[in-house]
Amino acid sequence: MTGFPDLIPQIRAGAPQLRGRLLANPSLADLTWFRVGGPAQVLFTPADEEDLAHLLAGLDAGVPVTVIGLGSNLIVRDGGVPGVVIRLGGRAFGSVEIDGQSLRAGTAVPDMRLAKAAAEAGLDGLAFFRGIPGSVGGALRMNAGAHGGETTDVLVEARGIDRTGRLRTFGHAEMGFSYRHTSAPEDVIFTSALFRGRPGEREAIEAEMERVTAAREAAQPIRERTGGSTFKNPPGGKAWQLVDAAGCRGLTMGGAQVSEMHCNFLINRGGATAADIEGLGEEVRRRVRETSGVELHWEIKRIGVAA
Secondary structure, X not given: OOOOOOOHHHHHHXXXXXXXXXXXXXXXXXXXXXXXXXXXXXEEEOOOHHHHHHHHHHOOOOOOEEEEOOOOOEEEOOOOXXXXXXXXXXHHHOOEEEEOOEEEEEOOOEXXXXXHHHHHOOEEOOHHHHHOOOEHHHHHHHOOEEOOEEHHHOEEEEEEEOOOOOEEEXXXXXXXXXXXXXXXXXXXXXXXXXXXXXXXXXXHHHHXXXXXHHXXXXXXXXXXXXXXXXXXXXXXXXXXXXXXXXXXXXXXXXXXXXOOOOOOEEEEOOOOOHHHHHHHHHHHHHXXXXXXXXXXXXXXXXXXXXX
């Protein structure tokens, strides 16, 4: 594929005061944990919240907007992503501020760094974030959880910019959290979140984080090119058990494989395409449906177009 038409002149015409970085047709593969996928038509890294709002307010309504974070729970398809891909970063979106029992974090903050900041401040209740390989933005969008905790347990409010460039704030109830889901509007790009912990002993919290880390390393292929948990757990069950029962442990397609270590993880063994990984996931879903009658649903987000 030779790339998408250059959208940057159109974007700058609509938002002439942009201060962030605009790139035409950069590869997104290196921004994902799977290390696969095509280019973004435009990749935008805003300077700050105001800069993001300026872009969105001036962008033609027909141009698609996609947000990516750390790329840990993501498949970028081989044909790339049309429109504008937004990736938050830098000090404006990457800091954690603590006030008493409250923590305000930018949505580019890695979940494990949020857990560490809470522990250093002697705030309990956020140690589970140590076991989530994404960022705060992803945690808000999918009510991320691990080891008995979920984002909904500690969130006070989330702040973001909608597709028209308007600043929005959502209280906990307005987020509409459920299992691996929020009902907040899809067009909102979260920029920061306010969390609340509870007083605790730093040493005990850090010990809990070490337990979470050890459990991850013992049970998950975290040193592989993977996207984390592939499928959501069905009601009353475990996705990995259904995948195993369907005979899919170790199953391969091209350069992609169902992990032998934890069969709710797909891995890139080297040389896999996005089509290999997604196709393998669909084959697993088919076999599980055939053997158990259960319809597994993707937890990994898939974006872009096929090659």
